[in-house]
Amino acid sequence: MPPKQDTSQLAPSERTRLKRAYKRGDYNLQMIYDILAAMPLCHVSYVLDGKPVVTPTLQWREGNRVYWHGSAASRLIRKSEGADVCMAVSILDGMVMARSAFHHSANYRSAMLFGKASKIEDDAAKEASLKYMMDELFPGRWETLRPMLAKERKATTVLTMPINEASAKIRTGPPVDDEEDYSLPIWAGVIPLTTNVDVIENDPRNLDGMIAPENLKSFKIG
C-alpha cells in the first residue's frame, strides 16, 4: 500500500500568497511535507532587536508540525521562543541556462513556513521528539546509543510550530526562452545537481570490529 498522501490545501495568507511566478507555487500540504522530508537543512529567521537574523539548522516534521532544536544557551534559541519565525527549506536541483541572460534560472524545490515558535516544556515529550528526529534520519539508531542524560535534555531546547501558513515553490525542466530566441544558434540546457552520499567514514576511535549499520547505506538526502 502506498504511503498515505495528504491532499489538504492550506489557505494562502497575506505573506504566503504567491504573487509572482505563481505557476511554480502551491499550498498543497503533501508538496510541503515532501520538501521537508527531502532536506533536513533549513534556515530559520527571527527578528532580534528589530533586525533580521537567519541561521541554518536541521528540521524535522511530525504530523502537521515542524521542529528544530539547539542549545538551550544559544541566544537565538532563547530569543525565538514565543517569537515569530520564518523557516525556509530549499533544494537547488539545477542551473538552468537559457538563450538570454534574463531567462537563466535555477531548478529548485523550496518551502517557506511562517509561525510562532514554541518550546516543548515537558521532558518526556522533548526526548520523544528528539528520538523522532533521529528515527527519521537513521532508523533504529536511537536504541543503540548511550541513553540521553538529564543534563543533556536540559541543555537542549526543541522548538516547534504548526504548519498552517506555508507555501511551496518548485521549478523543474528546461529553460523557457522568448519565443523568437529559440531560432538563435545558442546552446541551452540544464546542469542537474543532486546530493551525493559518499562512502561512510568510520570514526578512527571506533572499537575493533565496529561496522556501520547496514541501513545507513540507504541514507538519502535532497
Added chain:
Amino acid sequence: MPPKQDTSQLAPSERTRLKRAYKRGDYNLQMIYDILAAMPLCHVSYVLDGKPVVTPTLQWREGNRVYWHGSAASRLIRKSEGADVCMAVSILDGMVMARSAFHHSANYRSAMLFGKASKIEDDAAKEASLKYMMDELFPGRWETLRPMLAKERKATTVLTMPINEASAKIRTGPPVDDEEDYSLPIWAGVIPLTTNVDVIENDPRNLDGMIAPENLKSFKIG
C-alpha cells in the same frame, strides 16, 4: 602563482560575535569568501511589517561586496532595498554520528553576513554586475547570449551590501564524544555529503548541432 588570499580579519560585532561553539567560528575574510564561492544558493532575511521573512536566492561576490538579484516587481526585493538584511550561505558536508544522541552533529561550512541592502541604480553598473555573476558561474557564456534588453535590465533589481559584519562557522571531522563513551561498543562515524553535477541535459528545443560548451563540464558547486 596561487590566487591572492585575503588574510584580513573582520572585527566581531555584537551580532556576529560567536558566543557558542567558538572553536568552529572565524572572522577571516578569505574563509567567508571561500564559502560564498562554493555555494551560490543563499538565504536572505528581511523584516516585513515587524516579522521575519527568509527567501532563497543566488548570491555572488565582487571584491568585498556580496550581491543578489530579483524581479524589480517582487515585494521582497522592493521592501529590502535600504533595509537591514541578514544573509546565510550554508553547505551541509555530512552527518556526524556519535555514541550518544547529544553529540550527533553535522559537518558544514556556513557564513552569516549582516548589512543594509542597497540597489545598484546605474544601468551600466547593473548590467556589469549581472555579467560578473554569470562569468563567475559560467565563464565566457555571457558573450554567447542574446544581448540583454533595456526592459530586462529594468525588470531586474540588483541588491548589494559590503562584507564588513560577517562570520564563518565550519565543522569538520569525526564526532566528539564524551571521553567515557569511547569505550562503548557503538559504531560512530560520518556520512559525507557532496553536491554532484549530473550529466548536462540539452534543451530539447536546441537547434541541430548545438553542443554544450566544453567548460560547463568543469562546473562545480559545494
